[in-house]
Amino acid sequence: MAAWTLCMVLVLAALEGAASESRYEKFLRQHVDYPQTPTLAAHRYCETMLARRRVTAPGRPCKPSNTFVHASAEELVAACTQEPDETGFHSTPTAMTLTACRVRGGNTRPPCAYRAKQVQHHVRVSCLNGLPVHLAGTYPPPQ
Template sequence: MVIFLKGMGPLLLFFILGLWLVSPSLVQENDRERHFLTQHFDAKPKGRDDKYCAKIMRQRGLTQPCKERNTFIHGDYPSIKAICGDKAGNPYEEGRFRISKSPFQITICEHRGGSARSRCKYRATSNFRYIVIACEHGLPVHLDHTIIAN
């Protein structure tokens, strides 16, 4: 075993160095996707009214301070991720973003009073909209805006 490792020294060192250089970008990419999901994804909401907004905004840590406006996308994650590809999304604004080919059920939570100390209050608006997202390496990382479905 020692003889095997001794002969693999340079190759093993190169492999470890490669992992060290690649890993931070993969971790950062996953962190951005995780942040997107925390802020904007709720597969099966219970409610979708003002109480829903107050509860989910608090659960997701978006009330320190009270976030003025946040949009939650409802549905399954693979459908949202697919917008990053050509099957479910199209380039938007000179390719900087991707727009969904189909509308998604969404809930917009808008701050309407209160503070981090006295509980943030939100008004909910629910409808179907096309979503415009930024993708990195095939993963959704930023919700730019939504467009009302006609």
């Protein structure tokens, strides 16, 4: 009985923590890795970071893609001061180093296997109260 009670307390505490996370905090957790986490082999970076940041979890389907931005939160907040495009998204004025994670094959159930690609792209975000809350996409700098 004590083990069951302890288990329920832990589950409720985890749910409480998730419920109190703001949209901006969730954005940071899921998308900002600055400075970039060192010493991870390229082929393990995505699996490790997605699990560490609680983006993927046992029993849940694999997230098809996720992007980690290797720039400071302040640089991404600055994007919200830029004029939005015709779809309402704000873009970073400069390209940033990113790691784009894409699930390998048709793997939709854990264990999730990802491929990582590092690129220099501009980041498009949705903003709420001057803070980024959704990574809407990325695009390469003009040639």
